[in-house]
Amino acid sequence: MSQYVDEVLEGLKKRAPWETLFIQAATEILHSLAPVLDREPKYKKNAILERIVEPERTISFRVPWVDDKGQIHINNGWRVQFNSAIGPYKGGIRFHPNVTLDTLKFLGFEQTFKNSLTGLPMGGGKGGSQFDPNGKSDAEVMRFCQSFMMELWRHIGPDTDVPAGDIGVGGREVGYLFGMYKKLRNEFTGVLTGKGQYWGGSLIRPEATGFGIVYFAEEVLKTKGESMKGKKVAISGFGNVAWGAAIKANDLGAKVVTISGPDGYIYDPDGITGDKIEYMEEMLRTDRMSVAPFAAKFKTAQFFAGKRPWEQVVDVALPCAIQNELNLDEAKLLMKNGTMAVVEGSNMSSTLEAVEFFQANCQKILFSPGKASNAGGVATSGLEMSQNSMRLGWSREEVDSRLHQIMVNIHKSCVEAAERYGTPGNYVNGANIAGFIKVADSMIDQGLV
Ligand code: 2IT
Numbered sequence: 001m002s003q004y005v006d007e008v009l010e011g012l013k014k015r016a017p018w019e020t021l022f023i024q025a026a027t028e029i030l031h032s033l034a035p036v037l038d039r040e041p042k043y044k045k046n047a048i049l050e051r052i053v054e055p056e057r058t059i060s061f062r063v064p065w066v067d068d069k070g071q072i073h074i075n076n077g078w079r080v081q082f083n084s085a086i087g088p089y090k091g092g093i094r095f096h097p098n099v100t101l102d103t104l105k106f107l108g109f110e111q112t113f114k115n116s117l118t119g120l121p122m123g124g125g126k127g128g129s130q131f132d133p134n135g136k137s138d139a140e141v142m143r144f145c146q147s148f149m150m151e152l153w154r155h156i157g158p159d160t161d162v163p164a165g166d167i168g169v170g171g172r173e174v175g176y177l178f179g180m181y182k183k184l185r186n187e188f189t190g191v192l193t194g195k196g197q198y199w200g201g202s203l204i205r206p207e208a209t210g211f212g213i214v215y216f217a218e219e220v221l222k223t224k225g226e227s228m229k230g231k232k233v234a235i236s237g238f239g240n241v242a243w244g245a246a247i248k249a250n251d252l253g254a255k256v257v258t259i260s261g262p263d264g265y266i267y268d269p270d271g272i273t274g275d276k277i278e279y280m281e282e283m284l285r286t287d288r289m290s291v292a293p294f295a296a297k298f299k300t301a302q303f304f305a306g307k308r309p310w311e312q313v314v315d316v317a318l319p320c321a322i323q324n325e326l327n328l329d330e331a332k333l334l335m336k337n338g339t340m341a342v343v344e345g346s347n348m349s350s351t352l353e354a355v356e357f358f359q360a361n362c363q364k365i366l367f368s369p370g371k372a373s374n375a376g377g378v379a380t381s382g383l384e385m386s387q388n389s390m391r392l393g394w395s396r397e398e399v400d401s402r403l404h405q406i407m408v409n410i411h412k413s414c415v416e417a418a419e420r421y422g423t424p425g426n427y428v429n430g431a432n433i434a435g436f437i438k439v440a441d442s443m444i445d446q447g448l449v
Pocket of ligand 1: 090091092093111114162163164165166167193347374375377378379381
């Protein structure tokens, strides 16, 4: 069956050889599926691989906006509606200067499997723009978001496609997007998640991705009779995901010694706690490109310019910044330094070579792919959708306990699927297989559409 996998991958490379991120994501996922395809001929017979790698719909639009000086700018806007076999399209919107359609295809494809793993009825989608919110005024961000929604509104809806935040899209942006949707549609619905707490947002949604990563890491460590307590932890990034992970790692008694930005990383042997975590939010608001100010403010912290935190000797590594932020050399170094677990927080944090290395060494270093360990964010978005549909809101404790249970369940699904298909301890295979089966069987049930 690996021949079927190779044929489909070759087809993708031929159609769009420039889509390197999407091809990377597809290669990792499809390679994991070979044992399932061997056992179940129905997937090849129904051309499931050819169908699942093709987004159901891709919307591409112009986003014109005016800056504070009156100058006109044009950006691209996209929404990739990847797969709706198990629920409405669901996934974030990313505003980042490097975003291309390739980025959003990789993210939408990953999202399809991730959302399936949550056990909630959500299909996969992703959207975004190369608009760079860094250095823009609130008014400029508002005008951009409004212009973006002036096209997107006709393609989304609470039962069709429910976007949320991602890199560069937080509470402020979701607010501006929601406001314009509501005005155009004249409807107050749960069309976006990550909303403000007074207008339909779920408690814990801001923390959820980071909390979920650490809940997952705890489950991963448990398989070796270990826990987060007393562990030295390297986190990369300093945005929403890194922030939530740092809070929960501290809660569980671990010591967070690094965070990072595009300019380098911070090492703080005293641990990043309390007001240092609060300061991460302030830095993000000021300049998304730089963590250097952290070392100027906190005397125990050191700044390593142009470096990544994976050179530090730590027990647990949580990459929480962006795709391909951990390469093969760094994977080898982490293992050499005795790191017990690498639990991805960003989507596709590790390069394909690094993932293959981790898979080959999964008895020596535990490795979890983002689509499993960062699924707590979208899972809590799913809980926000449920609360919106019921027109009521759950307490922090209720949402947090559901989130925790979902992460425990995802971990269990990954472990069981990896064992069932002959690769125990391989969370990459486990996540891809468990996510795939639900989507693929639903596609078969619903016929060729
Ligand atoms: O990558 C992700 O899972 C997200 N950006 C969250 C998506 C969501 O719909 O909450």
